[in-house]
Amino acid sequence: MTRNILAPLTLGLVLLFLIGPFIIIVAASFSAGETLAFPPQGFSFKWIAKVFTVESFRQSFGTSLFLAIGGTLAALILGIPAAYAMSRYRLPGAETVRFMVSLPIVVPGIVVGLALLRYFVIPAGVPILLALFLAHTALILPYAVRVVSASLANLRSDMEEAAVILGASRIGAFVRVVLPNIRGGILAAFILGFVTSFNQVPVSLFLSGPGVRTLPIDMLGYMEIVFDPSIAALSSLLAFLSIGIVLLAERFLGFSRYV
Amino acid sequence: MSFLRLDGLTLAYGKTPAVEGLNLDIHRGELIALLGPSGCGKTTTMRAIAGLMPVRAGQITLDGRDITRVAANRREVGLVFQSYALFPHLTVFENVAFGLRLKGMSGKALEDKVMAAIASVGLTPFAQRKTPDMSGGQQQRVALARSMVMEPKVLMLDEPLSNLDARLRLEMRTELQRVQKKTGLTMIFVTHDQIEALALADRIVVMRNGAIEQIGTPEDIYNRPESAFVADFVGFETIFALKDGAMVTKGEPVPVPDAPAGAAALAWRPRAVTFGEGRFEGTVLSSSFAGSAREYLLDTPLGPVKAEVDAALPAHDLGATVRFDLPVATAAALRRAE
Ligand SMILES: Nc1ncnc2c1ncn2[C@@H]1O[C@H](COP(=O)(O)OP(=O)(O)O)[C@@H](O)[C@H]1O
Ligand SMILES: [Mg+2]
Secondary structure (H helix, E strand, C coil): CHHHHHHHHHHHHHHHHHHHHHHHHHHHHCCCCCCCCCCCCCCCCHHHHHHCCCHHHHHHHHHHHHHHHHHHHHHHHHHHHHHHHHHHCCCCCHHHHHHHHHHHHHCCHHHHHHHHHHHHHHHHCCCHHHHHHHHHHHHHHHHHHHHHHHHHHCCCCHHHHHHHHCCCCHHHHHHHHHHHHCHHHHHHHHHHHHHHHHCCCHHHHHHCECCECCHHHHHHHHHHHCCCCHHHHHHHHHHHHHHHHHHHHHHHHCHHHCC | CCCEEEEEEEEEECCEEEEEEEEEEECCCCEEEEECCCCCCHHHHHHHHHCCCCCCEEEEEECCEECCCCCHHHCCEEEECCCCCCCCCCEHHHHHHHHHHHCCCCHHHHHHHHHHHHHHCCCHHHCCCEHHHCCHHHHHHHHHHHHHCCCCCEEEECCCCCCCCHHHHHHHHHHHHHHHHHHCCEEEEEECCHHHHHHHCCEEEEEECCEEEEEECHHHHHHCCCEHHHHHHCCCCEEEEEECCEEECCCCCEECCCCCCCCCEEEECHHHCEEEEEEEEEEEEEEEEECCEEEEEEEECCEEEEEEEECCCCCCCCCCEEEEECCHHHCEEECECC
16 A cells, blocks of 8 residues: 555655756746746746847857757767777777777766866967867767667668678768668767757866857856846756757657667 | 689688688589588678678689679679668668669669569569568568679579578579579579478588588489488488498497498488398387378487388387398498598
8 A cells, every 4th residue: 555655756756856946947937026036926038038138148059059069060970980880890999999988978077177178278279169179079979979889789780791792882881871770870869969068067167268158158157147037047948949859859760769 | 614613712700710621613504502500601601702701712713703802892793691681771672773773773774674673573562662561571582683683693692591481481492493594593592401402402512610511413412422411411310330341339330241332331311221120129219200101219229220111000119129120222321421
């Protein structure tokens, strides 16, 4: 009898813990009041509207978008051939490469950010945007390699051999047979990389400088000065954007198969 | 003059040898079966002929051209994989058109040729289907059409019948034979089933441990096996080696004064064992009814002996003592006792 109550109760608490903060933020974004507070005072769209008028948000959104798209594309361009080579050939040191490629997942972002700043950006005089781009590419790379590897593992190599016997070159077989069959995995990797980059804070924190900030860093900075519900409004917008992308991906690709 | 020649072909996976010093001559238009137990190197040999496997030593000559180092996409050789290896993102039509498109063919000529190939394997109504939606037998036909449409000099099939159920297997067997007779294509197919090899092939190549054990017509292989290995493979179940004019048995050696010259062993099919009378005695270990015949496994001082008799004769109980004989006249004389 007690078990019958305990299970749904536990589930409810876990859900509350996971979704509660999100509900609070969303509720706060529709507040009519002047400060970030919960429960919200009144109801209005004014803070949602305000988000679009803040110049620094618009700029940092552009920066974040550029980093998320550019970084993910770069990571895929590096990651797809790497994953392919590791899955098809028994390369010497493949395990080492696999390990190194996974490091950014394990090493705390703070350490990566600080190390990049102290030993790369400052001594080499690398422009900040380029440093951010490289850092994001490196951060996304492990996800790209993993997700693409997973879909390559399901693809039998004899298909490529069949293509070669029918007259295709090795590269031709890759383009005509391998790529079309892993396009779901590639799109999944793209979405995962995009969201990872877009939400990235610790590394970007160290590498943001005058004039160049990612959106999350800009939001942190904004909150230190202004404490109005527009931050909640922006957070909600971003959350719904992410959810929308993932839902679309799930709908059309079965995204959850890949992650 | 041979059309496809393997000369001292030696293949290995890393340091593990897979095929050693294989010599084989195949004529134009021949249907060859590679027969042997799992792991003896049949697939590896085919992959080498197709160019998917580097050759360690030796030479492959096809139609007068040395193709040992020719890239796989320039060999004019077809291979139907055991798994079929169809392209799952393409329709039947596009699977079959794949190679022709790479050759630069297009338009009406391409369509006619592809549809003819699809028709030849009886799949016309399925041309626009995606291949994963098709049955195993249909997928196999697609794979066959995809290889044949390229008009390869040699078409190889890796265990073409092993993934099919009994009925389809028979149907596909007939189909392969029909296609081969109609096109005159030189074909090599792999099997580990002696019945298939005997029924289909012009010549059978029996392989063992990466080498050829015996090459011959189905009649040769079935009636005149050269070694105990081949004899065992084609159903000679009672085999005794000969030494100093006597059969080496579990017990006392049995002198065989009339053994054929040069024989290293004698082998009997269950049918060839005389049952119910003779020089030897054994007890019935097991008996199984097989329609028109009954098979007995006998425990004898010579070792186990398998005999087959007409099922119309009265049956013997387990444990019964029966007399039998191993007449030299009905034995196959083997040149190698292994
Ligand atoms: N990819 C591989 N890597 C290492 N050894 C292999 C590989 N494929 C086959 N072998 C070995 O090579 C030998 C021949 O295999 P194969 O040609 O596949 O045999 P068959 O097709 O006659 O069953 C076997 O001993 C097998 O274990
Ligand atoms: Mg095999």
